Amino acid sequence: MSGFRSAFPMLVCDDLPRSLEFYRDALGFTPDYRFPEEGDPVFVAVSLPDGSRLGLGQVASDGLGVHGRLQRPTSGHRFELCVYHDDVDAVVAELAGLGHPVLLEPSDTPWGERVAFIADPDGNPVMITQEAAR
Template sequence: MLACDDLQRSLEFYRDALGFQETYRFEDDGKPTFVALRLGDGSSIGLGVVPDGGAGIHGLPQRPISGRFFELCVYCDDVDSSIEELAALGHPVLMPPADTPWGERIAYVADPDGHPVMVTATKT
């Protein structure tokens, strides 16, 4: 589960820009507060709204965030064109596409809350 400042903005990134499909939605007074998304046949992520000073069900504070607590990796067919599309949609590119010594091409963008998302593909 990823705590979001603006659920709609995060849905536009994960669902609309990265291609995740919505599998579940929970609403409170008609307003979505949690959405589950799946990419392909297996990768899933939950997006939930947690206000500043708010705590999770576990009782630990989830806001304000200090630092970055996770890094998501999303595989694609073409890193360069994917990064071009994400940048055109206004998502900040943290690292442009580059080849790695372990045989992948990778790049990083920031999601709407500033979390790093690695976009990667196996080099052919």
């Protein structure tokens, strides 16, 4: 199969305004699309300066997506995001100071990166990664 050009992960959010605030204000994503254009949005796309994009959608009132399946699993986390930062220790301390739960304090990995995990407003793990020094 060929023809795929890019991927666009989408998160289902229990509280879209709260999740948008987290991804925009705490992680630095910029909103670049919203639906509907007027009134309270049910979907917002956000991006980082490198072109990475993420979709944030309010969970449907009946819990079903447009595909007709449940938007929430019965157990476990639904999503895990990895974002890169130049200073894992500093940004995790800043995020913790803002009240975002730290799931794993910064630590060095066997493959050379420094990583930490925080939770987004829906409890999804977000891995903050600092690339290995070259």
